[in-house]
Amino acid sequence: MVWRNFGKRFRRAWQSIGLPPIAILIALLLGAVVLWLAGYDPLIAYRAMWQGAFKDLTAVTEVLIKATPLIFIGAGLAIAFRCSIWNIGAEGQFYLGAIAATAAGIYLGSLPRAILMPLVLLLGIAGGAMWGMLAGFLKNRFGANEVVTTIMLNYIAIFITGFLVTGPMIETKGLFPQTPRISENAWLPRFLPPTRLHLGFIIALLLAIILYILLFKTSIGYTIRAVGTNAEAARYAGINVQNNILLAMGISGGAAGLAGAVEVAAISYRLYQLISPGYGFDGIAVSLLVGNNPLGVIFSGILFGALRSGSEVMQMNARVPSVLVLMIQGMVVLSVVAFGVYRAVTMEKEE
């Protein structure tokens, strides 16, 4: 009877970001100040951004495409953060997923579509989960702080990618630092042509819903929340805290890895040096913004997708550097904190 009242749940998830619009407004205002100080007209810049995001159907689908990896990553991180594991390593986990998916898409390219397509995604999950669980293992076994280890693993993942695309996996012509295209059998179908909207977006929505149910409706979710809220009480209740740290790192890493696999299998069709423009870091803000509620991540993911997509158009049309968006995102997080909307790891009441 999980699906009962789902509409109500959705509304509540929407409400959980009811105050963040004010936070976003403040962040945009601060962004406007910076724009103005730098000699730009904030109105022109923001209008270009708005148009970039919502001008027509194609623009909107581009927003959803940008939102897809953010929803994957944000929903996964929501699980880790609820478990009080500060996984800052979604970026590296994304890369590992992309590497695994690309390798499968190239070297197993002859497999039939019905096998290859899911296999690519599964290997992406495995790659990301492995990279995440490595940090979990280091924490459990050696007490290494996950904030530092996941960040170090980000750098290492990016260097591995750099090595692969300039060396062993470089495209046959060897012109650019990138791999050849993956087999067409691995491509995720696009619907709504001529837009690029693809199956990955639907998978992302499903994952967010599944992780929401996992977190609030199952005993596994209870366990994760218990560990995250009071690890000592969890141990007292007979919960193996270390296993749950591994699990939370596996889920969040797997989700980030899936995001990487989907990016390869639906958008770029190949791996290259900077395939992620920082999705892993955006995902942190996406999750925090809605109090680490996987369902709310759908909204915040789309919001950040719009910011990102819009900022690219802003850069093209209004000549405003798009990195500004990173600052706006950071300001959003701070504003949310300031409004006390974000309540660290304390649970908002569910059920």
Next chain:
Amino acid sequence: MELLPALLFLQSTLAATWRMATPILYAAIGEVFSERAGVLNIGLEGIMLIGAFAAYSTAFETGNLVLGLIAAVLSGLVCGLVFALFTVTIKANQIVVGAAFNMIGMGITGFLYRAFYAESGKVLSLKTFLPLDLPFLSSIPFLGEVLFRHNIMVYATLLLVPAASFVLYKTAFGLSIRAVGEHPKAADTAGINVHRTRYISVLIGTSLAAIGGAFLVLAYADQFVEGIVTGRGFIALAVVVFGGWSPWGAMGTSLLFGVFYALQLRIQAMPNVLIPYQFLQALPYLATLLVLVGLTKRRVRAPKALGIPY
């Protein structure tokens, strides 16, 4: 390898070690103060970036490196005030606020750099702090190159570390910091203003981090590049832990990282080395992981109230 080239290699590596350790050391010393008072600042990376940009733009516009350094300190103080406002007064989760600072630092410096410099067509390089060749000492074979041909910001660490140690262990203020990070309630009942002590410690931390960032543009590279800090802020966090939350420990560990950086640079510069350069670049980060893993046997404990708002 023959003897002379080997010695030259060693000499150039060791000479680079101290220099490479310097930015990390500034940030780490600052973070020692912050963490000893109970505030974990994972936003060091972003604050170093802001410090680097403030130093660069000021020095570039005025042609005065000292003004650049002052600008960096001011930017660090502003960041510190905001950081402390959120983590001490509002009692927000320190990791969340730190993560936000990293985004803001990345975003705002990248934006301003592109807006004002990247495509301006100007010559973007600075005249950096020059090495001060100490008379006589610098001409000692081998040692002269390794120890006595550095710039003033590198030498300054020789003052910074003992000074930090003195403040922390020999002054009433240091005693307050150590008490506040360990048992803030006890400090409070002893009449210490916990919030003020944490504010000041955070400010020390962020201004030193900003100086560390400024070093990169004023005394190392001669211009700003987006993301120029490349993880040194995070490495400084690991250095603090491995250094056992003490200034001298931070110095030792920073030098260890300096060796990795220097090695990576030197080996890359060597012809006919078959190791892919990406692996060399990854060396400091791998070393950080190994260092954290190696910590398992040590019994130095983190300040008990670290990360917990009061």
Next chain:
Amino acid sequence: MEECAPESADQEFILRMENIYKSFPGGVQANRGITLEVRSGEIHCLLGENGAGKTVLMSILYGLYKPDSGCIYYKGKKLDIHNPKDAIRHRIGMVHQHFMLVPTLTVAENIVLGQYPPWKVLNHMEEVHERIRAMSDEFGLDVDPTKLVQDLSVGEQQRVEILKALYHGADLLILDEPTAVLTPQESEHLLKFLRQLADRGLTIIFITHKLEEVMEVSDRVTVLRDGRVVGTVNTSETNPRELARMMVGREVLMELKKSQTQPGKVIFAVRDLRVRDARGLEAVKGVSFEVREREILGIAGVSGNGQTELALALAGLIDCEFDEMRLDGQILTKHDLHRLHRMGMAHVPEDRQRMGLILPFSVAENFVLKSYRDEPFSKRGFLRFEAIREYSRSQISKFNIRVGDIEEEIAHLSGGNQQKVVVARELDRHPRFLLVNQPTRGIDIGATEFVRQQILAQRDAGAAILLISADLEEIFALSDRILVMFEGRFMGEVPPDPALIEQVGLMMAGKAAVPAD
């Protein structure tokens, strides 16, 4: 806040707290118009149950809380106190129930903490050490200024706290339940010492809920109940019975109804158990004991003598070594300890807020903390909220727990009701072996009585119970046999005969070294 006169109307008292009100967010009214008058040079007891508002009142005097309204006069003048620094400057000292010492600093560093301007260079610590040694000798406190506080025993730490106040020149000293952590003999010694201090002219406010102490040490006593003053009386003109009635508001049943039972077969037994504490030091140094069916084995001792580690080890929460362990005849390995709770063991932990409950979770969620994975509370991995709610409601009425809404955060419940939730959850499992650690610490008398009766009922129903408590009265009231623990070893076994309290006290201090078995 109403205007306070600049000077006290009544100059007879060194301290006059007038009509103090204090409430906390969440609606707890800790002080509701308290007026307290203390004479110079007297020992004044502040008597009341847990939650009566004693500590809050003294924290206001010490500058830790700001009163909502009310006036304070000290030495005849209106007193403005905003923080502890003001209190220290006015020569008010306080020894808190939980010591306010930084464990990683030395005794001397703790004593001078906060005394100097920040820029002061601490190059005179030798003089400080000398002064501390001199004072320590003068008062017979035996304190070494160079030691780290974390290496001191609880009793020594308390002496450091007192010395700290005296070092700062206190002439009003507040002590918050100072004997809770001491053996009877140490308590005796402390009370005598306080009397000496009072004879030198110091004024002492002594917070307690123990009637004998009031009778023994105080000149006058003010009784608080529910944040109000019940009355102030001269100690020489009252008796424990009257004080108890004032404190609780009704006649107290001092005696629990404890039936005679015949212990049955051995349920739990361990031989040569050794446990290390968090710092790697051996905290339990090879103890052996057994607990039988229908029996309560009490473990007495001053806190910090290995009881905590003993309990955590038996609950599988920290590592330990042993020769042999049996539960219900089955031989256990170290590995089994992690799943003892699945083999019929229940555990009421020492610290309900840190371990027994998840404070931000709802009351209902806390009720199933140990059983949420089992039917009927979850099915095929999905939680069944209907079943959880229904179960919680039935437990709440069965144990008479005062809860507004079972969906509310358990953090909002009073300490007594929180403890009842823990006890209800653990006892409902009908354990064969029940480990109870400090079951009534910090809860009101009503809840205390209830919890104790529940423990006795479990015994009568056939459980084997290991009771750990620093409260000697509790140990004697509940146990069938008593083991006394000192520095990780058992000093010996005694029957729960009230005449033996003296002897148990000596054993708690390690004096009567009669080893067990």
